[in-house]
Amino acid sequence: DIQMTQSPSSLSASVGDRVTITCRASQSISSYLNWYQQKPGEAPKLLIYATSSLQSGVPSRFSGSGSGTQFTLTISSLQPEDFATYYCQQAYSPEYTFGQGTILEI
Amino acid sequence: EVQLLESGGALVQPGGSLRLSCAASGFTFSNYAMSWVRQAPGKGLEWVSFISGGSVSTHYADSVKGRFTVSRDNSKNTLFLQMSTLRAEDTAIYYCAKVMVPAAPGFDYWGQGTLVTVSS
Numbered sequence: 554d555i556q557m558t559q560s561p562s563s564l565s566a567s568v569g570d571r572v573t574i575t576c577r578a579s580q581s582i583s584s585y586l587n588w589y590q591q592k593p594g595e596a597p598k599l600l601i602y603a604t605s606s607l608q609s610g611v612p613s614r615f616s617g618s619g620s621g622t623q624f625t626l627t628i629s630s631l632q633p634e635d636f637a638t639y640y641c642q643q644a645y646s647p648e649y650t651f652g653q654g655t656i657l658e659i
Numbered sequence: 660e661v662q663l664l665e666s667g668g669a670l671v672q673p674g675g676s677l678r679l680s681c682a683a684s685g686f687t688f689s690n691y692a693m694s695w696v697r698q699a700p701g702k703g704l705e706w707v708s709f710i711s712g713g714s715v716s717t718h719y720a721d722s723v724k725g726r727f728t729v730s731r732d733n734s735k736n737t738l739f740l741q742m743s744t745l746r747a748e749d750t751a752i753y754y755c756a757k758v759m760v761p762a763a764p765g766f767d768y769w770g771q772g773t774l775v776t777v778s779s
Contacts, residue, residue: 554721587765589704596754596772597696597704602765640704644764647709647718649694654703 555579555643559652566657570631574655576624576641585645586624588617591654592637601626602644631657661685661768663755668773675745675777681738681755681770689713689733692758694766695740697751697775705751708740709758723749745777 556579566572576586584604589597599608601617604624614629628635636659641652667679681693695707708729709718717729728741738755752774756766 585764596769599765599767602759603763606763608765608767647716648720649706649709651704651706
């Protein structure tokens with residue numbers, strides 16, 4: 554099975570900061586990498602699919618990059634509503650493994 | 660508007676069985692694969708199962724293989740998860756999710772989740 558590892562596990566930042574979250578796959582997954590945001594008590598929300606494609610309605614301050622085994626999610630200027638937990642997910646194999654999550658805190 | 664509504668969560672004893680349902684609306688259900696994802700209390704997301712639009716292909720996480728069965732009724736726009744031989748570690752919120760087109764297989768819509776508690 555493909556393992557997904559995110560770093561860091563948690564991150565403290567301030568409004569206006571630029572932050573980057575990294576996701577590493579245990580084997581090449583081409584560009585089949587998705588990112589989700591989850592707030593407490595809510596279902597996850599798709600932010601980015603296929604490494605860098607922004608889901609409809611997601612602000613342009615979110616961006617994704619990478620290929621193969623190394624991927625990043627960048628938030629260019631943090632807004633108060635961005636403080637949440639972020640998960641990467643591989644979609645290369647039909648066992649859609651998630652990373653362990655990154656908690657983004659104020 | 661796409662809507663996914665899970666139901667069937669309950670308190671069940673270890674070794675018991677439960678069937679979850681996910682009622683879909685707002686899209687052509689049979690054209691899309693679906694998945695189940697769960698989240699144990701205070702933990703991260705765990706993918707559970709996948710079923711293709713026509714039910715030809717199914718996949719399961721190792722943790723549930725042989726105990727859980729995913730199915731769908733396209734005539735009723737409903738997804739199911741039959742869970743048996745339940746364990747304490749199956750306690751979680753279970754979400755159903757719509758899978759985007761095969762070329763970009765993200766989970767673009769999610770239900771609100773249904774809670775399964777396995778405890779004596």
